Amino acid sequence: MRLLDLIAKKRDGARHSPEELDFIARAAADGSAPDYQLSAWLMAVVCRGMSEPETAAFTRAMARSGKTLGLGKTARPKADKHSTGGVGDGVSLALAPLAAACGLTVPMMSGRGLGHTGGTLDKLEAIPGMKVRLGLGAIRAQLKSVHACMFGQTEELAPADRTLYALRDATATVPAQPLIVASILSKKFAEELDALVLDVKVGSGAIFEDAPSARALARALVKTSKSLGMPTVAVLTAMSQPLGRFVGNALEVRQALEILSGDERAADYLECLLALGGWMLALSGLTADAERGAELMRAKIRDGSGLRVLRELVAAQGGDARVVDEPDRLPQARLSRAVAASRDGWLSRLDARGVGRAAVLLGAGRAFKEQALDYGAGIELARKVGDRVRRGETIALLRAADRARLDAGEAAVRRAAEISAAPPRRGKTVLEIVR
Amino acid sequence: MRLLDLIAKKRDGARHSPEELDFIARAAADGSAPDYQLSAWLMAVVCRGMSEPETAAFTRAMARSGKTLGLGKTARPKADKHSTGGVGDGVSLALAPLAAACGLTVPMMSGRGLGHTGGTLDKLEAIPGMKVRLGLGAIRAQLKSVHACMFGQTEELAPADRTLYALRDATATVPAQPLIVASILSKKFAEELDALVLDVKVGSGAIFEDAPSARALARALVKTSKSLGMPTVAVLTAMSQPLGRFVGNALEVRQALEILSGDERAADYLECLLALGGWMLALSGLTADAERGAELMRAKIRDGSGLRVLRELVAAQGGDARVVDEPDRLPQARLSRAVAASRDGWLSRLDARGVGRAAVLLGAGRAFKEQALDYGAGIELARKVGDRVRRGETIALLRAADRARLDAGEAAVRRAAEISAAPPRRGKTVLEIVR
Numbered sequence: 001m002r003l004l005d006l007i008a009k010k011r012d013g014a015r016h017s018p019e020e021l022d023f024i025a026r027a028a029a030d031g032s033a034p035d036y037q038l039s040a041w042l043m044a045v046v047c048r049g050m051s052e053p054e055t056a057a058f059t060r061a062m063a064r065s066g067k068t069l070g071l072g073k074t075a076r077p078k079a080d081k082h083s084t085g086g087v088g089d090g091v092s093l094a095l096a097p098l099a100a101a102c103g104l105t106v107p108m109m110s111g112r113g114l115g116h117t118g119g120t121l122d123k124l125e126a127i128p129g130m131k132v133r134l135g136l137g138a139i140r141a142q143l144k145s146v147h148a149c150m151f152g153q154t155e156e157l158a159p160a161d162r163t164l165y166a167l168r169d170a171t172a173t174v175p176a177q178p179l180i181v182a183s184i185l186s187k188k189f190a191e192e193l194d195a196l197v198l199d200v201k202v203g204s205g206a207i208f209e210d211a212p213s214a215r216a217l218a219r220a221l222v223k224t225s226k227s228l229g230m231p232t233v234a235v236l237t238a239m240s241q242p243l244g245r246f247v248g249n250a251l252e253v254r255q256a257l258e259i260l261s262g263d264e265r266a267a268d269y270l271e272c273l274l275a276l277g278g279w280m281l282a283l284s285g286l287t288a289d290a291e292r293g294a295e296l297m298r299a300k301i302r303d304g305s306g307l308r309v310l311r312e313l314v315a316a317q318g319g320d321a322r323v324v325d326e327p328d329r330l331p332q333a334r335l336s337r338a339v340a341a342s343r344d345g346w347l348s349r350l351d352a353r354g355v356g357r358a359a360v361l362l363g364a365g366r367a368f369k370e371q372a373l374d375y376g377a378g379i380e381l382a383r384k385v386g387d388r389v390r391r392g393e394t395i396a397l398l399r400a401a402d403r404a405r406l407d408a409g410e411a412a413v414r415r416a417a418e419i420s421a422a423p424p425r426r427g428k429t430v431l432e433i434v435r
Numbered sequence: 436m437r438l439l440d441l442i443a444k445k446r447d448g449a450r451h452s453p454e455e456l457d458f459i460a461r462a463a464a465d466g467s468a469p470d471y472q473l474s475a476w477l478m479a480v481v482c483r484g485m486s487e488p489e490t491a492a493f494t495r496a497m498a499r500s501g502k503t504l505g506l507g508k509t510a511r512p513k514a515d516k517h518s519t520g521g522v523g524d525g526v527s528l529a530l531a532p533l534a535a536a537c538g539l540t541v542p543m544m545s546g547r548g549l550g551h552t553g554g555t556l557d558k559l560e561a562i563p564g565m566k567v568r569l570g571l572g573a574i575r576a577q578l579k580s581v582h583a584c585m586f587g588q589t590e591e592l593a594p595a596d597r598t599l600y601a602l603r604d605a606t607a608t609v610p611a612q613p614l615i616v617a618s619i620l621s622k623k624f625a626e627e628l629d630a631l632v633l634d635v636k637v638g639s640g641a642i643f644e645d646a647p648s649a650r651a652l653a654r655a656l657v658k659t660s661k662s663l664g665m666p667t668v669a670v671l672t673a674m675s676q677p678l679g680r681f682v683g684n685a686l687e688v689r690q691a692l693e694i695l696s697g698d699e700r701a702a703d704y705l706e707c708l709l710a711l712g713g714w715m716l717a718l719s720g721l722t723a724d725a726e727r728g729a730e731l732m733r734a735k736i737r738d739g740s741g742l743r744v745l746r747e748l749v750a751a752q753g754g755d756a757r758v759v760d761e762p763d764r765l766p767q768a769r770l771s772r773a774v775a776a777s778r779d780g781w782l783s784r785l786d787a788r789g790v791g792r793a794a795v796l797l798g799a800g801r802a803f804k805e806q807a808l809d810y811g812a813g814i815e816l817a818r819k820v821g822d823r824v825r826r827g828e829t830i831a832l833l834r835a836a837d838r839a840r841l842d843a844g845e846a847a848v849r850r851a852a853e854i855s856a857a858p859p860r861r862g863k864t865v866l867e868i869v870r
Contacts, residue, residue: 008607011481036470040478040606046446047482171475172443 003027003037010044018057025058025160029065035167042164042173050178055220056227058178062186065160069107069191071140076105076147077284080191081276082184083199084207084217085117087356088242088381090252091199091273092120092150094259097309099277100148101300102293103286107143107191108150109157113365116205116356118249121152126250126331126375130319146312157190181220189228195283196225196232197276202431203240205352211236211431218434231283234434237272238427241350241385244269248364248378248399250330257327260306268384268429274298275430290433333363333376333399337406339413341389347417348424350385354416362400362409374401379413386426389419438462438472445479453492460493460595464500470602477599477608485613490655491662493613497621500595504542504626506575511540511582512719515626516711517619518634519642519652520552522791523677523816525687526634526708527555527585529694532744534712535583536735537728538721542578542626543585544592548800551640551791553684556587561685561766561810565754581747592625616655624663630718631660631667632711637866638675640787646671646866653869666718669869672707673862676785676820679704683799683813683834685765692762695741703819703864709733710865725868768798768811768834772841774848776824782852783859785820789851797835797844809836814848821861824854 001023010016016024024041027033050058071078079099083089096108110120110132121132134142134151142149153162161183168174168183188196200218201207208214218234225232237243244266246255255266264270274294281293300306307324315321323329341347359365363374380397383389395417398409436458445451451459459476462468485493506513514534518524531543545567548554556567569577569586577584588597596618603609603618623631635653636642643649653669660667672678679701681690690701699705709729716728735741742759750756758764776782794800798809815832818824830852833844 004605004607007478011478011607034470034605036474036602037606039471040474040608043442043446043475043478044482044607047479167471170439170469171472172439172446172479173475 003033003041007037007041007044010041010048013048015051016054016057018061021054021058021061022064025061025065028163029160038164039167039171039173042168042171042179045179046173046176052223052227055178055181056224059182059185059189059224060228062158062160062182063189066158066190067136067156069136069140069157071105071143071192074105076103077194077286078192079104079106079195079197079280079284080108080188080193081197081199081280082188084201086201086239086243087117087205087352087359088244088247088252089201090118090120090123090255091243091269091276093123093253093256094273094306095277096148096150097313098260098273098297098300098306099280100146101305101309102277102281102296104147104280104284105143106148107139108148109153109187109191110150111152114369116353116360116365118247118252118359118365120150122373123249123252124150126253127314127319127323128329130314131317134317142316146309146316148309148313150313150317153187158186161186177217177220180217181224184221185225185228188225189230193230195280196230197279197283198222198232198234199272199276200234200236201239202236203238203352205242205356206239215432215434222434233279233283235275235279235430236432236434237275238429238431239352240427242352242355242381243272243429245381246378247355247359247381248362249373249375250332251378251380251399253323253330254327256310257307257324260301260310262301271429331376333374334401335399335403335406337398337410338394339396339398339410341391341393341395341419343391343419345389345419345421346423347383347385347387347389347395348420349418350381351416354412355379358409358412358416361412362398362405377401377405379409386424438468438476442472442476442479445476445483448483450486451489451492453496456489456493456496457499460496460500463598464595473599474602474606474608477603477606477614480614481608481611487658487662490613490616491659494617494620494624494659495663497593497595497617498624501593501625502571502591504571504575504592506540506578506627509540511538512629512721513627514539514541514630514632514715514719515543515623515628516632516634516715517623519636521636521674521678522552522640522787522794523679523682523687524636525553525555525558525690526678526704526711528558528688528691529708529741530712531583531585532748533695533708533732533735533741534715535581536740536744537712537716537731539582539715539719540578541583542574543583544588544622544626545585546587549804551788551795551800553682553687553794553800555585557808558684558687559585561688562749562754562758563764565749566752569752577751581744581751583744583748585748585752588622593621596621612652612655615652616659619656620660620663623660624665628665630715631665632714632718633657633667633669634707634711635669635671636674637671638673638787640677640791641674650867650869657869668714668718670710670714670865671867671869672710673864673866674787675862677787677790677816678707678864680816681813682790682794682816683797684808684810685767686813686815686834688758688765689762691745692759695736695745697736706864766811768809769836770838770841771832771834772845773829774831774833774845776826776828776830776854778826778854780824780854780856781858782818782820782822782824782830783855784853785816786851789847790814793844793847793851796847797833797840812836812840814844821859
C-alpha cells in the first residue's frame with residue numbers, strides 16, 4: 001500500500017477500506033509518512049468527506065495507532081466526559097472527583113486553551129505544583145487508588161491523532177466533521193470506556209453558534225461512538241453567555257471548589273454538571289437513569305466526598321492540596337477593577353465569545369500557542385443574563401497584572417454586555433439530549 | 436497575509452486575488468512556506484478549482500517568482516514549443532535547430548522522462564559530452580550565437596514551479612487543469628516569448644486518451660497564454676501509436692538526424708514537425724501563415740541548414756558534434772532481437788503506452804526517478820499502423836543490454852501490437868488546431 005495512492009483515491013471521492021485507514025493512522029503515528037502527504041490527504045478529506053463507516057474505521061485506526069489505557073477488567077465502570085469547549089467551562093474540575101465519589105473510574109484526558117476558550121490543563125496548573133503531563137503508568141496507578149485522574153494527551157494514547165491534530169491546525173483542515181469526530185473519539189476509544197458523555201456547546205462562545213450544526217455534530221459523534229461499542233450520550237448545552245460565575249484559570253478552580261462545597265449560586269454550572277454526571281452514572285449502569293444519577297451527585301456534594309476525592313487527586317498529581325480548603329492559596333492577580341452598569345435595567349446579553357476574548361486580554365488565555373498565562377487573571381461575573389442591574393452596580397470584576405490589561409479587558413467586557421429596559425427571556429443551560 | 440488563511444479561503448471555494456497568488460508563488464520559491472501548507476493548498480485547488488483569471492494570475496506569479504530569460508529586444512523573434520509528452524516524441528531535437536535555421540531564436544526548455552514517455556533532456560544526453568544543465572548566462576550567450584539552446588529547468592526561471600511540481604508529484608495533486616496550465620505556461624512566460632506552440636497529444640500514450648479532454652486542456656492553455664500577451668497556438672496530435680520510427684534515447688536522436696537529412700520515411704514525425712514549426716514561424720510573423728512556415732522548414736531541411744545548426748548546438752553544449760554526420764558514434768545496445776509478425780495481414784494496432792512501457796523494460800526509460808538509463812536501448816519500428824505485414828516479417832527491432840530485458844520488452848511489444856485481416860483506417864497525425 002502506498003500513501004500516494006490513498007491520497008489520489010480520496011481526492012477522487014472514493015471510500016477508504018478499514019485497512020487503508022489503518023495504514024494512514026499507522027503512518028501518521030510512526031512518522032513514516034511525510035507531513036506534506038498527510039496534509040494533502042487531510043485536505044482531500046475536508047473536500048470529499050468520509051462516510052460513517054469510514055469515520056468509525058478511522059477512529060478505531062487512530063485509537064489502535066498507540067497503546068490503550070489498559071486497566072483491564074475493573075470493579076468500577078470507566079466513564080469520561082468530553083466538551084467541545086466554551087467560556088467558563090471548568091466543569092471537568094468538579095465532575096471528575098464527583099463522578100469518582102459516586103463510584104466511577106474517571107480517566108479524564110483534557111486539553112489546553114487556545115483563543116477565547118480555556119483549557120482544563122491550564123486551569124489545573126493554576127494549583128501550585130500540579131502535574132498534568134503524566135505517563136501511562138502513573139495514570140493507571142492513580143486510577144486504581146483515587147479513581148480519577150486528569151491528564152494531557154500522552155504520546156502513548158492515539159499518537160496518530162497527535163500528529164494529525166497538529167497538522168490540521170497548521171493547514172486549515174480543522175473544520176471537517178469526520179476528522180473532528182475521529183479526533184475526539186479515538187482518544188476516548190483508547191481509554192476503553194464503559195460510558196462516554198459528550199458536552200456539545202451551542203452559542204457564540206462555541207465552535208457552533210447554531211443548534212442545527214451542533215446537533216449534527218452531536219449525532220455524528222454519538223452514532224460513530226456507539227458503532228464502536230461505546231455507550232454514549234451527547235448533551236447540547238448553552239454557550240451564548242459564559243458558564244458559571246468565573247472566567248479564568250485559578251478563578252475556575254475556585255468555582256469548582258464552591259460547587260463541591262454546596263454553594264449553588266452558579267446555577268447554570270450546577271445544571272450542566274449534574275446533567276453530565278447524571279448521564280455518566282446512568283450509562284455506566286450505576287443508577288437507573290440520569291435523574292437518579294444527578295441525585296447521587298448532589299448527595300456526594302452534600303456529604304463532602306466530592307471535595308475529598310479532589311483533595312486526593314490534587315495530592316496524587318503533586319499539587320498543593322491545601323488549596324481545596326483554603327482557596328486563597330490560589331494565584332491571585334495584582335490588580336482588579338469593577339465594571340459598573342451604565343444604567344438601570346436587566347442584563348440582556350453577556351456574549352460568551354466577547355467575555356472569552358476579554359479574559360485573553362486580561363492575561364488568562366493564549367492568543368498564540370506559546371503564550372505564558374497569568375493564572376490569577378480573569379473575570380468574576382457578578383451578574384448573568386436575566387439579572388436585574390442598577391446604574392453604578394458592579395456587573396463584573398476584572399483581575400489582571402497591570403492597568404493596560406485592565407483597560408483592554410474592560411473595553412472588551414463592555415462590548416460584550418448589554419442592558420435592556422425590559423427583562424429578557426432566561427434560557428435553559430441543558431438544551432437537548434442526543435442519544 | 437498568512438498562507439494559512441489563503442488555504443482556508445481556497446478550501447471554502449473562494450477566489451484568490453492576484454496579490455494572494457503572488458504571495459503563494461513567492462513563498463513556494465523562497466522556501467518560506469512549509470511543504471505541508473503548500474500541499475494542503477494544492478489539494479484545495481485540485482478539489483475547488485481556479486477560475487481563468489486566477490489561473491492567469493498564478494501563471495504570472497510563478498513566472499515572476501524568479502528571473503526572466505532577459506534577452507531583451509532581439510532582432511529575431513523568440514519562439515518555443517511545448518509538448519504534453521508522448522512515445523517516440525523526439526520532435527524537439529529536430530525542431531529547435533530547424534526553427535533557428537528559419538530565423539527564430541529558440542530557447543527550448545525541456546524535461547526528463549518518467550514512466551512510459553521519454554524526455555528531451557535524456558535524449559540529448561545520449562550524445563556523448565552533451566550538457567543540458569545550463570546557467571542563465573550560458574543560455575543567453577548560446578541563444579545569441581547559435582540562436583537555439585536546449586536546456587533543463589534552471590533554478591532561476593520560475594522557481595515556484597520547481598517546488599510545486601515536485602510536491603504535486605508526491606501528493607497526488609498533478610491532475611488539476613489550472614495547475615497544469617500554470618506550470619507549463621509560467622516557464623514559457625519567463626522566457627518572454629514572441630510565439631508559443633503547444634503540442635497537445637491525444638491517445639493511449641498521452642495524458643489524455645480522448646480528444647475532448649485534450650481539447651479542453653488545449654483551449655485553457657491557449658486562452659490563458661493569450662491573456663498573458665503571448666501569441667499561442669495549440670496543435671492536437673495523435674498519440675495512439677508512437678511517433679516516428681524509433682523509441683529510445685539515442686534512437687530518437689538518430690530519428691532527428693534522419694529527418695534533418697531529408698529522409699521522409701517517418702511521415703507522421705515529419706507531419707508533426709512541419710505543423711509545429713510552421714505555426715512557430717507564422718505566429719512570430721516570419722511567414723504569412725503556417726503552410727508557408729512549413730515550406731520554409733522543408734527548404735531548410737533541403738539546404739542542410741537545419742543539420743548545420745544542430746551541429747553548432749551540440750558543439751556549444753559540449754557534445755560530440757561528429758554524431759550529427761556519423762550517427763554510429765551514438766551509444767548502441769549490446770543485443771538486439773527482431774519481433775516477427777505471427778501471421779499475414781495489416782498492422783492494426785501499435786499501442787503507444789504499451790510500446791512506451793516496452794522501451795522502459797528494455798532500459799530506455801525510468802520506472803522511478805533515480806533510475807539510470809541505457810541510452811542505446813529502445814525499439815526500431817519497422818512497421819506502423821496501416822502497414823501490410825507478412826508472417827515472419829520483422830515488425831519491430833528491440834535493442835537492450837541483456838536477454839532478460841529483451842524477453843520482457845518482446846512480451847510487452849507483442850501485447851501492444853495487433854494484426855488484422857482487413858486494412859485498418861490510417862489516421863492523421865495533426866488532428867486539430869486550437870487558436
